[in-house]
Amino acid sequence: MTTRAEYDQLRSEIERHNRLYYDQAAPEISDAEYDRLYDRLEAIEAEHPEWVTPDSPTQVVGGHAVERFEKAEHRLPMLSLEKAYDKEEIAAWIASMERELGRSVEWTFTVEPKIDGDSLELVYEKGALTLAATRGDGRVGENVTHTVRTIRGLPQSLAGAPELAEIRGEAYLELADFRELNRKLQEKGEESFVNPRNLVSGSLKQKDARVTKSRPLKFIAYGLGSLKGKKFATHADVLTWFSSLRFEIPEVKLCRNADEIHAYWEEQAAKRDALPHEIDGIVVKVNDLSLRDQLGARSKSPRWAIAYKFPAREETTQVQDIEWNVGRSGKITPVAKLKPVFISGVTVSNASLHNVAQLKRLDVRKRDTVLVTRAGDVIPYIVKVIEARRPEDAEIPAIPSQCPVCRAAVEVTETDILCNNSFACPAQFKKAIDHFCSRATMNIEGLGPEWIEQLVEKGLVKSLADLYALDPAKLLTLERM
Secondary structure, three states: OOHHHHHHHHHHHHHHHHHHHHHHHOOOOOOHHHHHHHHHHHHHHHHHHHOOOOOOOOOOEEEEEEEEOOOOOOOOOOOEEEEOOOHHHHHHHHHHHHHHHOOOOOOOOOEEEEEEEEEEEEEEEEEEEEEEOOOOOOOEEOOHHHHHHOOOOOOOOOOOOOOOOEEEEEEEEOOOHHHHHHHHHHHHOOOOOOHHHHHHHHHHHHOOOHHHHHOOOOOEEEEEEEEEEEOOOOHHHHHHHHHHHOOEOOEEEEEOOHHHHHHHHHHHHHHHHHHHOOOEEEEEOOOOHHHHHHHOOOOEEEOOOOEEOOOOOOOEEEEEEEEEOOOOEEEEEEEEEEEEEEEEOOEEEEEEEEOOOHHHHHHEEEOOOOOOOOOOOOOOEEEEEEEOOOOOOEOOOOOOEEEEOOOOEEEOOOOOEEEHHHHHHHOOOOOHHHHHHHHOOOOOOOOOHHHHHHHOOOOOOOOHHHHHHHHHHHHHHOOOO
């Protein structure tokens, strides 16, 4: 049973995270963690509708207009999207629309990748770009016309345009450009950005548009706000019109049911890592605009669209310890032992910190709360420490003065710690055997780390040559032989 005090505390926490995310581009928690808080708030409000007020996070969209930018009111609200995480939830969404309409429908949906950027509304009056605004709280955003005008390839005027056209879309940054910009910021000693979305948001809200111009932002158009002087029958027709106006548009496919939508979701998930930009799911929309008008919207989201999300790639968790691993070359690497967390379909309990320089730059301490990411098959790594959640007893790790395995003195460079004890160091020797037996070298099948550990510990292998003189009788004494 949730008390009113617990509800108020949760609501305040979500409002704080909204300000950090939308107004300051400095989130302290992952999207997945935020979604869990938000889902809990929705569940509580379903049980206690008498507690809900118009300014609840479930009733408003995003952040609020910051004071240093002029406010820009949207003629039609820029609503957020309801989320789904599996095919059953997509089927339930379709069924809910049929209940709303009171009849079954031969559906056609447009499905498109959900690019992870910052939403914008571009207002064109008689063909001229007169305003660019952020989403803000969905009803009032920030006027960022001066920075949006610097986005390369963005049409400043529309040939043959109607009296009024509000074109909505996403400002985004390609991953290669994001990495290069972060590298330059780090070289200058400036703070880097956690992800492309935050960098885009920070770029749009620059007072000096020259800063924005120096960053290769892009814009992709995905929908309409108000429109006067032109009519369309379907969303697909709208996107075709956008393309004729020289806007970039998303790849779109037409689907008829939950099975086809899920198949497209799987297709996009499979090629996610090969894309030049980040996507975090797909967006499903009713194609027929007259049906959209009949379905209408809730206070925060349209009934006719839904975001079908991918599993989270980022999560927050706690550093339980920091250990030091010795590699084949003698490099001693700090590894964060994490409270297990589920990311991209895998339980993650370790994250490499790469070297001492990285450990110091991130300032990771034992018992810190950290943001961990895992993209595709990449080894999980720590993006940043959530300093606002650092406990008083957070422990700074001691830099080793000797090898944690062989106890030999170490060499300390600007970035690394090295054990120069070579094969006399058991850790280096075991890693050398593993490399020697690998498919890329001698391709010795069946001799993995567990066997190597036993062979070295029992003194059966003291050099690489010993691998070719092993006694079968002694091998039979090993565990699992």
